[in-house]
Amino acid sequence: MPDALAQAVAPSSLTGDGGAARPPGPGPGSALVDAVALNKPRRTLIPLPRPVRRLAGPLLLVLVWQLLGTFGVVGERVLAPPSAVFSAGWELTRTGELTDHLLASLTRVASGLALGVSAGLVIAVVAGLFRLGDELLDSTMQVLRALPVLGLLPLVIIWFGVGETPKIALVAFGTAFPVYVNTYSAIRGVDHRLVESGRTAGLGRLGLVRHVILPGAVPGFLVGLRFALTGAWLIMIIAEQLNATNGIGYLMNQAQSWYRTDIIVLGLLIYGLLGLGADALVRLLERRLLSWRHGFEGGA
Amino acid sequence: MTTASDTDKDTAAHTATAELAVSARKVTRTFAGREVLSGIDLDIFRGEFVALLGRSGSGKSTLLRAMAGLDPETGGRLLVPRRRAVVFQDHRLQPWKRVLENVILGLPRQGARDRGRAALAEVGLTDHERAWPGTLSGGEAQRAALARALVREPELLLLDEPFGALDALTRLRMHALLRELCAVHRPAVLLVTHDVDEAILLADRVLVLTDGRIGPPRTVDLPEGRRRTDPDFARLRGDLLAELGVAEG
Ligand SMILES: Nc1ncnc2c1ncn2[C@@H]1O[C@H](COP(=O)(O)OP(=O)(O)O)[C@@H](O)[C@H]1O
Numbered sequence: 001m002p003d004a005l006a007q008a009v010a011p012s013s014l015t016g017d018g019g020a021a022r023p024p025g026p027g028p029g030s031a032l033v034d035a036v037a038l039n040k041p042r043r044t045l046i047p048l049p050r051p052v053r054r055l056a057g058p059l060l061l062v063l064v065w066q067l068l069g070t071f072g073v074v075g076e077r078v079l080a081p082p083s084a085v086f087s088a089g090w091e092l093t094r095t096g097e098l099t100d101h102l103l104a105s106l107t108r109v110a111s112g113l114a115l116g117v118s119a120g121l122v123i124a125v126v127a128g129l130f131r132l133g134d135e136l137l138d139s140t141m142q143v144l145r146a147l148p149v150l151g152l153l154p155l156v157i158i159w160f161g162v163g164e165t166p167k168i169a170l171v172a173f174g175t176a177f178p179v180y181v182n183t184y185s186a187i188r189g190v191d192h193r194l195v196e197s198g199r200t201a202g203l204g205r206l207g208l209v210r211h212v213i214l215p216g217a218v219p220g221f222l223v224g225l226r227f228a229l230t231g232a233w234l235i236m237i238i239a240e241q242l243n244a245t246n247g248i249g250y251l252m253n254q255a256q257s258w259y260r261t262d263i264i265v266l267g268l269l270i271y272g273l274l275g276l277g278a279d280a281l282v283r284l285l286e287r288r289l290l291s292w293r294h295g296f297e298g299g300a
Numbered sequence: 301m302t303t304a305s306d307t308d309k310d311t312a313a314h315t316a317t318a319e320l321a322v323s324a325r326k327v328t329r330t331f332a333g334r335e336v337l338s339g340i341d342l343d344i345f346r347g348e349f350v351a352l353l354g355r356s357g358s359g360k361s362t363l364l365r366a367m368a369g370l371d372p373e374t375g376g377r378l379l380v381p382r383r384r385a386v387v388f389q390d391h392r393l394q395p396w397k398r399v400l401e402n403v404i405l406g407l408p409r410q411g412a413r414d415r416g417r418a419a420l421a422e423v424g425l426t427d428h429e430r431a432w433p434g435t436l437s438g439g440e441a442q443r444a445a446l447a448r449a450l451v452r453e454p455e456l457l458l459l460d461e462p463f464g465a466l467d468a469l470t471r472l473r474m475h476a477l478l479r480e481l482c483a484v485h486r487p488a489v490l491l492v493t494h495d496v497d498e499a500i501l502l503a504d505r506v507l508v509l510t511d512g513r514i515g516p517p518r519t520v521d522l523p524e525g526r527r528r529t530d531p532d533f534a535r536l537r538g539d540l541l542a543e544l545g546v547a548e549g
Pocket residue numbers: 331332336354355356357358359360361362363
């Protein structure tokens with residue numbers, strides 16, 4: 001008997017008559033959608049992890065490039081196939097040549113960056129914090145910033161000769177400005193309400209600089225640093241190709257005379273990897289320094 | 301000219317012993333030729349809770365900022381205690397400092413963290429001491445700002461519409477919290493608000509700022525546990541609204 005009763009009720013509740021009373025409205029509403037499923041990522045056709053799928057494109061490119069070389073569509077003198085690039089890399093690593101050149105380039109970039117970034121930072125802080133510093137420095141920096149860095153090359157060679165100094169000087173010059181410009185405007189743009197609240201908390205000038213202004217300028221500084229890293233490689237590539245006895249740029253330039261496209265591509269590859277590495281470095285810095293922005297637990 | 305001491309003449313004993321936390325005489329402030337404060341005379345006693353009402357743009361924040369020592373362009377004579385603290389409408393916590401670090405910002409290092417934790421406990425934020433300000437709700441952020449103010453044990457607590465941006469429910473809870481904390485710490489308080497009920501609920505004395513001047517003070521003489529339904533409450537509200545130029549709806 002209870003079973004029969006249950007069955008008798010079920011169909012009518014399905015039609016909605018037996019359930020909650022429908023509020024009076026203009027006819028039946030549109031179909032409901034599942035709110036939870038709305039934002040779920042779509043399933044893809046290929047059941048592979050995302051990084052693997054993202055790698056597929058570049059790998060395909062390398063494969064096509066290799067095939068073009070293997071079947072002689074593209075000659076070695078035009079563009080060496082990946083296998084040749086790989087074996088050139090292996091050969092140069094075995095002899096230790098590559099390591100020497102890489103170290104030479106890295107040392108130059110690192111020294112130039114260290115100089116340029118610190119100079120840009122210090123000048124930005126002085127110009128950002130002191131009125132006199134601002135009046136003297138900012139206009140000067142804006143004028144100098146207009147000079148094309150690579151246009152300075154002949155002058156720098158006359159001043160510093162052909163050793164390490166001119167290359168480091170160029171990198172330093174080229175990286176100081178992006179750091180300066182971004183840090184300076186970040187310092188200038190620090191929220192005055194936060195400065196006021198720091199002041200009412202009893203912070204003196206030094207305390208304000210340390211706890212409010214400089215932390216507030218970190219995001220801007222990091223933007224500048226990112227530009228500086230990219231710029232540093234660019235300057236280094238040109239400087240090494242024009243005037244050097246070692247370094248990746250020099251290696252590529254030598255390779256050019258012998259039509260060794262494999263070594264040229266190898267050089268490009270290394271520059272690319274170094275650029276990626278630099279980017280990863282800045283991102284790591286951002287994660288650590290700007291954890292307050294994303295609400296991470298700060299890696300602590 | 302009406303000052304607080306005039307109204308307190310009848311309680312002579314009180315006036316005689318009470319020290320002042322704020323003494324303002326002919327305080328003026330002009331922005332680009334427009335006089336916003338035209339001769340403010342105001343005394344606030346230690347431990348007294350004063351609410352300052354006024355329409356938007358009447359100069360309430362200007363006066364409060366002057367008392368906070370944030371406005372060097374103020375004219376007249378304005379004496380305030382050395383230990384002051386301010387809570388603004390926006391919490392103004394430093395986004396790159398965790399809550400506890402914000403609370404103890406600017407304090408001498410010795411024992412600061414323990415005092416900061418105690419202050420956070422008072423406002424019920426013990427669990428959030430390591431949170432970034434950006435992750436706090438509006439009410440939590442204002443409570444952190446309140447903790448940051450109270451940890452300094454201010455002689456004068458300046459509140460500039462501190463609950464203005466909060467929802468009604470949170471605002472009620474903040475009123476209760478503020479009342480409790482003031483009963484414990486007994487700072488002199490100047491609460492700037494545009495909420496008449498809030499002023500009557502919290503203050504010992506309510507002032508209205510109109511046309512750059514402070515109108516006659518109104519002492520709030522309501523029994524403990526003030527209720528909006530109290531006829532005296534309603535009368536005072538009506539008077540204040542009239543002074544603000546608003547007809548009661
Ligand atoms: N820094 C400023 N520069 C120019 N005018 C200002 C400044 N600060 C406030 N004012 C003006 O002073 C008047 C009072 O402002 P304020 O004290 O903020 O009013 P409120 O009573 O709403 O807090 C407003 O008309 C405002 O425009």
